[in-house]
Amino acid sequence: MQLKHNNVEDVLIVRPMEKRIDASTAGEFKQKMNEWIDSGNRRIVLNLSEVDFIDSSGLGAIISGFKKIGNNGNLVICVVKESVMSLFRLTRMNRVFDIYTSENEALEALSGKA
Amino acid sequence: MKAANMIRLIIDSRLENVSLVGSAVRGIANTLCIDSTTSYQLELCVVEAVNNDIKHAYHCQAGHSVEIDVLLYPDRLAFKIYDKGESMSPAKVAPFSFDPSKVETLPEGGMGVYILHALMDEVHYKTINGQNIMTLVKYLKNHEKPG
Numbered sequence: 001m002q003l004k005h006n007n008v009e010d011v012l013i014v015r016p017m018e019k020r021i022d023a024s025t026a027g028e029f030k031q032k033m034n035e036w037i038d039s040g041n042r043r044i045v046l047n048l049s050e051v052d053f054i055d056s057s058g059l060g061a062i063i064s065g066f067k068k069i070g071n072n073g074n075l076v077i078c079v080v081k082e083s084v085m086s087l088f089r090l091t092r093m094n095r096v097f098d099i100y101t102s103e104n105e106a107l108e109a110l111s112g113k114a
Numbered sequence: 115m116k117a118a119n120m121i122r123l124i125i126d127s128r129l130e131n132v133s134l135v136g137s138a139v140r141g142i143a144n145t146l147c148i149d150s151t152t153s154y155q156l157e158l159c160v161v162e163a164v165n166n167d168i169k170h171a172y173h174c175q176a177g178h179s180v181e182i183d184v185l186l187y188p189d190r191l192a193f194k195i196y197d198k199g200e201s202m203s204p205a206k207v208a209p210f211s212f213d214p215s216k217v218e219t220l221p222e223g224g225m226g227v228y229i230l231h232a233l234m235d236e237v238h239y240k241t242i243n244g245q246n247i248m249t250l251v252k253y254l255k256n257h258e259k260p261g
Contacts, residue, residue: 020136023165024129053136053154055161056225064222071217083154090232091225095214 001028005036011110012036013103015047021058029058033065042073045106049079054087066097074098078106119186127168127178127197135182136161139193142184146191146254155233156191156252162226163195163248171199171246188254190235195248201241 002017014036021029036044046062048054054062066075078100080088088094100106123138125131136157143153164180172178178199185192210228212219230237236251 020133022129022133022136022161023169024132053157055158055165056223056229057165059225060222063220067217067220067222083151086151086155087158087229090229091210091221092212092214096220 001025001032003029003032008107009111011043011045011107012041013045013047013107015050017050019051020053021051021061022053022055023057026057026061030061030064033061034068037065037068042069043110044069044073044075045103045110046075046077047079047103047106048077048081048084051084052081054084056091059087059091059093063093063096074110076100076106076110078103121184121186123182123184125164125180125182126176127172127174127180127199128176129165129168129174132161132164132168135164139184142186143191146186148254152252159230159233159250159252160193160195162229163193163250166202166226167195167197167199167246167248170202171197173200190254191252193250195250197246198244199246201246202239 004015004017006013014033016029018025044065069075076098079102080099085094085099088097088099098109100109121142123135125135139157139160140153143156148156160182164182167180168174178197181196183194183196185194210221210225212221230250234250235253236249238249240247
């Protein structure tokens, strides 16, 4: 799974370049997120602009990263296609994740938090 | 009612093959001029059902067949997913509940069955002569006849 990533100050931006985060790729995605979190990243923006399909395994992997950070930081999401957003709404994960329409908005939100 | 059209897909029981089924379902939905969100949801449900087959019927062991029949009726779209693996216990809709404000309660798995029942108009599961059949039906509301 191809994941682009870069840092803006102390915020890590992760951008999956695959169209799908599903049962066949969720394990790898979760592993990479765990590695980044284990190495000290506590504020993460997940940019889903390239993703047009997530299944429950893919969603579970994203939730796993969020839980791993816990109260020690935040994982926020940006640029979610309307169809993918319907899964977040269905599972009420739109009430869990802060979801922004642009990467800049997400960065501003994370930078503003202590 | 006899199906107006039927498309049969067969894949080997590998999770990496499931995206082929998903893409086919999305293509079929696009042909029917179904909106993009509903098209996504149809793809999602079929993917969830096929993933379940591979994970729970075949225990992620390759070398088995999963057959997916897509049946196009004038008023609905039906999917029949067949496997010959271990049958699932009656698919009770497990209560899907968590507290959004408590991180520890968030689910990381077990959402598939909930998704099926939430998005499909009918979900049926039966075992006949050692073959398991999951049937998913989506009514095509206010839709012209396909074709």
